[in-house]
Amino acid sequence: MTERLPGFSTLSIHAGAQPDPTTGARATPIYQTTSFVFNDADHAASLFGLQAFGNIYTRIGNPTNAVLEERVAALEGGTAALAVASGHAAQLVTFHALLQPGDEFIAARRLYGGSINQFNHSFKAFGWNVVWADTDDVSTFEKALTPKTKAIFIESIANPGGTVTDIEAIAAIARKAGVPLIVDNTLASPYLIKPIDHGADIVLHSATKFLGGHGNSIGGIIVDAGTFDWSRDGRYPVLSEPRPEYHGIKLQETFGNFAFAIAARVIGLRDLGPALSPFNAFLLLTGIETLSLRVQRHCDNAKAVAEWLSPHPAVAWVNYAGLPGDRYHNLARKYSPKGAGAVFTFGLKGGYDAGINLVSNVKLFSHLANVGDTRSLIIHPASTTHSQLSDAQKAQAGAGVDVVRLSVGLEDKEDLIADLDQALKA
Ligand SMILES: *Cc1c(COP(=O)(O)O)cnc(C)c1O
Numbered sequence: 023m024t025e026r027l028p029g030f031s032t033l034s035i036h037a038g039a040q041p042d043p044t045t046g047a048r049a050t051p052i053y054q055t056t057s058f059v060f061n062d063a064d065h066a067a068s069l070f071g072l073q074a075f076g077n078i079y080t081r082i083g084n085p086t087n088a089v090l091e092e093r094v095a096a097l098e099g100g101t102a103a104l105a106v107a108s109g110h111a112a113q114l115v116t117f118h119a120l121l122q123p124g125d126e127f128i129a130a131r132r133l134y135g136g137s138i139n140q141f142n143h144s145f146k147a148f149g150w151n152v153v154w155a156d157t158d159d160v161s162t163f164e165k166a167l168t169p170k171t172k173a174i175f176i177e178s179i180a181n182p183g184g185t186v187t188d189i190e191a192i193a194a195i196a197r198k199a200g201v202p203l204i205v206d207n208t209l210a211s212p213y214l215i216k217p218i219d220h221g222a223d224i225v226l227h228s229a230t231k232f233l234g235g236h237g238n239s240i241g242g243i244i245v246d247a248g249t250f251d252w253s254r255d256g257r258y259p260v261l262s263e264p265r266p267e268y269h270g271i272k273l274q275e276t277f278g279n280f281a282f283a284i285a286a287r288v289i290g291l292r293d294l295g296p297a298l299s300p301f302n303a304f305l306l307l308t309g310i311e312t313l314s315l316r317v318q319r320h321c322d323n324a325k326a327v328a329e330w331l332s333p334h335p336a337v338a339w340v341n342y343a344g345l346p347g348d349r350y351h352n353l354a355r356k357y358s359p360k361g362a363g364a365v366f367t368f369g370l371k372g373g374y375d376a377g378i379n380l381v382s383n384v385k386l387f388s389h390l391a392n393v394g395d396t397r398s399l400i401i402h403p404a405s406t407t408h409s410q411l412s413d414a415q416k417a418q419a420g421a422g423v424d425v426v427r428l429s430v431g432l433e434d435k436e437d438l439i440a441d442l443d444q445a446l447k448a
Pocket of ligand 1: 177
């Protein structure tokens with residue numbers, strides 16, 4: 023008899039979890055504790071020396087967080103994962119394991135506005151130098167490669183425009199150059215796209231968005247695909263060189279295909295400190311149980327709203343990869359056949375002022391800076407999330423002055439359309 027592999031919805035509910043061995047509790051308990059008692063002195067020493075796996079202190083690991091990590095690793099098809107305090111913490115901890123001062127990484131220009139800021143300013147202060155490239159012309163990634171390049175970073179479905187990235191084409195460039203491909207899979211979620219199947223070596227999430235899905239918890243996840251050989255040429259010394267604080271072990275040699283997840287935990291999370299609260303891990307786990315139902319409904323509602331907006335007389339254009347005429351429709355059909363996500367942009371003929379007007383007059387949509395909530399959300403990026411960028415950077419990031427971004431929620435689509443209708447008339 024061959025063993026059945028569980029499907030995505032089954033993994034969303036069960037991966038990593040089992041009834042609590044002490045109490046029988048069926049839902050994963052919130053282990054709201056800072057620290058864990060050692061069995062004896064030898065046990066303590068082996069935990070600290072990385073000779074045994076176990077709980078020490080919640081900054082480095084926690085049993086509730088461990089269920090979340092195992093679940094997302096299973097959903098993404100990775101070898102291991104690390105939960106951290108936010109999506110930005112996931113990016114910080116990831117690059118900390120890969121880059122030395124003076125190193126470079128290539129990033130897609132079309133990214134979440136906060137990531138553009140993090141890379142342009144705070145990362146540069148660490149000596150980690152971003153080089154921007156254009157996902158609409160993947161040759162720009164190849165041209166941006168130098169001997170100092172240590173990673174390539176893209177979003178699978180990119181914020182704010184909901185554009186779909188040709189992951190395989192960029193993965194081929196990364197593989198040829200011998201650098202890992204990091205994919206921020208926040209907007210797609212593994213229900214729509216599994217970047218590891220298309221060549222990603224590391225997958226990141228702002229779990230704040232669709233994974234948690236209810237707009238109640240900030241969190242981030244790093245997934246190790248287990249695909250990259252970190253030992254080549256000593257280019258990734260955190261992974262390939264002896265660690266003095268761990269009796270000189272080499273992480274890649276000791277932990278093989280989950281060495282990156284271990285490095286992120288026992289170096290990055292340990293020293294930089296952005297640990298996820300177990301309470302947030304519990305809420306994120308609860309959200310993930312309904313991921314497949316929610317994301318499908320998000321996509322179906324988004325498509326209905328985009329179809330309604332397209333012919334509207336006040337609307338200049340709609341960019342939704344789920345619409346047949348869209349520039350990214352073929353990429354969406356290839357990478358995200360179940361739907362093109364719930365986040366997309368459209369342009370108002372009335373420009374900046376019309377954008378401000380619309381966000382001021384909606385009643386059901388919430389005017390705020392988030393995506394991936396059960397509730398429908400609206401924002402005018404040029405006056406908010408992307409306001410710190412120059413007009414040229416705004417346009418390059420898909421956030422020009424006439425652009426409105428929606429994150430379509432789980433309400434009845436008729437109510438969402440009625441709300442936009444009255445606000446566009448107002
Ligand atoms: C929100 C977001 C982030 C940052 O995540 P936080 O949880 O807010 O730190 C990174 N990437 C994308 C695509 C996002 O939408």
